[in-house]
Amino acid sequence: DAKTTQPPSMDCAEGRAANLPCNHSTISGNEYVYWYRQIHSQGPQYIIHGLKNNETNEMASLIITEDRKSSTLILPHATLRDTAVYYCIVRVGVEHNFNKFYFGSGTKLNVKP
Amino acid sequence: GAVVSQHPSRVICKSGTSVKIECRSLDFQATTMFWYRQFPKQSLMLMATSNEGSKATYEQGVEKDKFLINHASLTLSTLTVTSAHPEDSSFYICSASLQIGTLGSNQPQHFGDGTRLSIL
Numbered sequence: 699d700a701k702t703t704q705p706p707s708m709d710c711a712e713g714r715a716a717n718l719p720c721n722h723s724t725i726s727g728n729e730y731v732y733w734y735r736q737i738h739s740q741g742p743q744y745i746i747h748g749l750k751n752n753e754t755n756e757m758a759s760l761i762i763t764e765d766r767k768s769s770t771l772i773l774p775h776a777t778l779r780d781t782a783v784y785y786c787i788v789r790v791g792v793e794h795n796f797n798k799f800y801f802g803s804g805t806k807l808n809v810k811p
Numbered sequence: 812g813a814v815v816s817q818h819p820s821r822v823i824c825k826s827g828t829s830v831k832i833e834c835r836s837l838d839f840q841a842t843t844m845f846w847y848r849q850f851p852k853q854s855l856m857l858m859a860t861s862n863e864g865s866k867a868t869y870e871q872g873v874e875k876d877k878f879l880i881n882h883a884s885l886t887l888s889t890l891t892v893t894s895a896h897p898e899d900s901s902f903y904i905c906s907a908s909l910q911i912g913t914l915g916s917n918q919p920q921h922f923g924d925g926t927r928l929s930i931l
Contacts, residue, residue, distance in 0.1 A: 744921060
């Protein structure tokens with residue numbers, strides 16, 4: 699079962715920052731948070747992941763609260779091509795040497811002109 | 812970056828046919844791959860974990876005799892939908908991740924582009 703909750707949908711104006719929240723209140727100390735997005739009829743695309751420090755890459759920034767019970771994905775300048783379903787995932791199976799993902803419902807981000 | 816290739820991208824076939832879907836890791840070795848299915852307007856549902864050289868492990872409620880998984884090499888896993896029926900029509904997606912070989916690896920999964928299966 700997914701260990702995360704996200705709002706079902708959000709709107710964002712083109713060119714503005716999109717801030718997508720995620721709650722993962724039952725996260726364990728050594729579990730990472732991963733963000734993916736899925737554009738219609740494609741496989742999920744990896745965006746970013748982190749443990750407890752804020753992370754940034756060419757696609758987005760990830761802000762994780764100090765208690766690690768929630769995080770926010772930030773797309774600094776949203777474009778129409780960023781319209782997608784965004785999934786926040788906490789891996790399951792830390793005892794194994796692989797990640798096992800259970801997807802929640804995600805957030806449908808609608809970027810509007 | 813890591814690339815996962817899935818083939819075919821779309822299959823249309825008659826009821827009762829068995830369909831094989833391939834998942835390849837193109838530039839890395841993956842001892843573990845995953846298979847998901849996704850119905851329209853729903854999220855991805857994990858079906859099974861494919862382990863190279865051993866039996867796959869299936870999620871609760873997934874019929875292992877219906878969905879045969881073979882992971883014969885470090886770069887290839889196959890999913891065969893046996894005797895497919897219209898209710899098996901779905902979007903099937905595979906994934907794989909780089910593995911460092913240590914417990915608690917944090918490597919992300921990389922997904923294929925999916926296979927749209929339509930059973931008439």
